[in-house]
Amino acid sequence: MNLFRSEEHIERWLGGRPPGATIGAGTLSELAHAWWSDRLAADWQPRTRDENQAILDAVGLTGRFWQLPRGSSRRGETSTGVL
Amino acid sequence: MMNDADLRVRRATYRLFVELGRAPTVDETSNALDAPAADIGAAWHRLHDEHALVLQRSATEIRMANPFSAVPTAYRVNADDRWWYANCAWDAFGICAALGAHGTVESSCADCGEPLTVHVAGQRPIDDELLFHCLVPASAWWDDIVFT
Numbered sequence: 503m504n505l506f507r508s509e510e511h512i513e514r515w516l517g518g519r520p521p522g523a524t525i526g527a528g529t530l531s532e533l534a535h536a537w538w539s540d541r542l543a544a545d546w547q548p549r550t551r552d553e554n555q556a557i558l559d560a561v562g563l564t565g566r567f568w569q570l571p572r573g574s575s576r577r578g579e580t581s582t583g584v585l
Numbered sequence: 586m587m588n589d590a591d592l593r594v595r596r597a598t599y600r601l602f603v604e605l606g607r608a609p610t611v612d613e614t615s616n617a618l619d620a621p622a623a624d625i626g627a628a629w630h631r632l633h634d635e636h637a638l639v640l641q642r643s644a645t646e647i648r649m650a651n652p653f654s655a656v657p658t659a660y661r662v663n664a665d666d667r668w669w670y671a672n673c674a675w676d677a678f679g680i681c682a683a684l685g686a687h688g689t690v691e692s693s694c695a696d697c698g699e700p701l702t703v704h705v706a707g708q709r710p711i712d713d714e715l716l717f718h719c720l721v722p723a724s725a726w727w728d729d730i731v732f733t
Contacts, residue, residue: 503717503718506717515696522718527714535678558723566722
């Protein structure tokens, strides 16, 4: 999960590897604030997989690449990833 | 599933991370919670298994309290009058979000190494021309979280 100056730099860095997904810094910051802003809250609770997916969806990160692994959707069952 | 006791340890760990400006040790967390060190270590391992924090591979020490990194990385963030290390570009912006603060992200282009500085104010980067590339699909982020 890296920053680059331009698409040209990403392509060169990939060196022929299949690309992942590229977004602008503005979208990244929007995602980061939606994802991390509760992390130091005194009443923090782990989110479910579906709640995390909803955050990705809300900032326009949809499609197969951004699909979190399916697992339990019970709150606190976080083996699918709190990150 | 995280129980209330583990959540208490997790919250204390994060609180201490921010207070100290670095990852707390088992003993520091034990003292803060007035709990046996062995209980803190066991809770950290359960939280690691639940992806609520990341431990070093061979020691009961914090590696990541996402978005904060306990070890130096290529992503430095100045926020809330202190320098922090982030685990990746996403986490760098996440530190500003978690602290509820304006900040400055310092890194470099992963391709050419040119220094990159991004100021974040009001949850937005001042310069949003830079690009973020995520190589690993979301379904595999936790297969190797350090690589991700």
